[in-house]
Amino acid sequence: MNQDSSSIGFMTGACGIHALSAAISIAMNNISDAKQSIQYLFKIAEGFNLSAMFESEVLYGFAGYMLSILFIMKHLPEYIYDINKAREILDKCFIILHNSSSNIVKFSFHDLKYIGAAHGLAGVLFTMLQIPLKKNSIYKEKIKESLDVMISYGKDGKYCRKVDDPSKIFQWCHGSPGIISTLLKASEVYGDEKYQQLAEEAIEETWKNGILTKGNNLCHGISGNSYVFFQMYQNTRNQKYLYYAYQFYQSSISKRIQVHSYASKSKGINLMEGLLGHGCFCLNIIEDPKDAFFPGYDNDIVYL
Numbered sequence: 001m002n003q004d005s006s007s008i009g010f011m012t013g014a015c016g017i018h019a020l021s022a023a024i025s026i027a028m029n030n031i032s033d034a035k036q037s038i039q040y041l042f043k044i045a046e047g048f049n050l051s052a053m054f055e056s057e058v059l060y061g062f063a064g065y066m067l068s069i070l071f072i073m074k075h076l077p078e079y080i081y082d083i084n085k086a087r088e089i090l091d092k093c094f095i096i097l098h099n100s101s102s103n104i105v106k107f108s109f110h111d112l113k114y115i116g117a118a119h120g121l122a123g124v125l126f127t128m129l130q131i132p133l134k135k136n137s138i139y140k141e142k143i144k145e146s147l148d149v150m151i152s153y154g155k156d157g158k159y160c161r162k163v164d165d166p167s168k169i170f171q172w173c174h175g176s177p178g179i180i181s182t183l184l185k186a187s188e189v190y191g192d193e194k195y196q197q198l199a200e201e202a203i204e205e206t207w208k209n210g211i212l213t214k215g216n217n218l219c220h221g222i223s224g225n226s227y228v229f230f231q232m233y234q235n236t237r238n239q240k241y242l243y244y245a246y247q248f249y250q251s252s253i254s255k256r257i258q259v260h261s262y263a264s265k266s267k268g269i270n271l272m273e274g275l276l277g278h279g280c281f282c283l284n285i286i287e288d289p290k291d292a293f294f295p296g297y298d299n300d301i302v303y304l
């Protein structure tokens with residue numbers, strides 16, 4: 001297996017493969033393989049320090065690595081791995097990502113400051129907000145100012161793609177849909193109605209903006225946007241959001257969209273840009289939407 005630590009994101013590199021391998025090994029009752037996969041995963045963090053040359057973001061950076069750790073914390077029993085080690089690694093990543101002089105988390109990608117989920121601030125914050133927090137944790141206060149920065153780039157439910165770029169787009173990787181997930185998680189963690197209201201505004205804009213023309217994928221396609229409807233339904237139990245998700249699903253299985261998704265713009269079967277993400281969405285439509293979560297991103301660990 002490729003140990004190249006230049007790809008440290010769950011969605012794009014070896015870390016995601018190690019985390020998934022561990023979960024699959026446990027499902028097959030192969031404890032020694034599971035432990036070995038976790039050993040590989042933890043070992044990558046040994047090279048992390050404040051001057052480490054990795055991006056901050058979810059797709060390729062530290063936040064993506066944290067998602068791998070959160071993934072095993074969600075899916076693996078504690079006797080398989082050292083939970084204190086996992087927490088220690090999350091702490092280490094948090095310290096690297098939090099700029100103590102500005103009190104704002106790092107979120108540049110190739111020296112550009114994106115606001116959304118895949119490459120930007122919303123994704124880093126969403127990941128940090130999933131760290132199992134004790135009540136009144138110092139983390140919560142350290143993240144709050146960064147949430148205010150994220151919110152400052154939105155108006156009436158529409159969010160800028162990046163700092164110094166007023167263009168607004170509506171896809172999970174950039175723009176309002178990815179930001180909605182962070183707002184809803186913040187509402188859950190801080191119990192502040194403000195975040196819920198902002199998420200509701202952004203979700204109506206996402207619905208009004210309609211069907212994306214970049215296929216059915218999770219990253220910038222119909223399936224990714226649909227997951228925020230599930231998340232909002234879980235928060236509010238308002239059936240309207242299930243209706244939104246179902247309408248997007250209907251469009252996603254129309255012949256015209258299918259041809260567009262899997263022929264001209266095909267990215268194979270991978271999770272974020274390929275067939276697999278749409279498969280997950282279809283399963284969540286058929287099964288109970290109360291249990292739906294954005295694959296590889298929302299690890300929904302119960303707060304301690």
Ligand SMILES: [Zn+2]
Nearest residue numbers: 118173219220
């Ligand atoms: Zn994308």
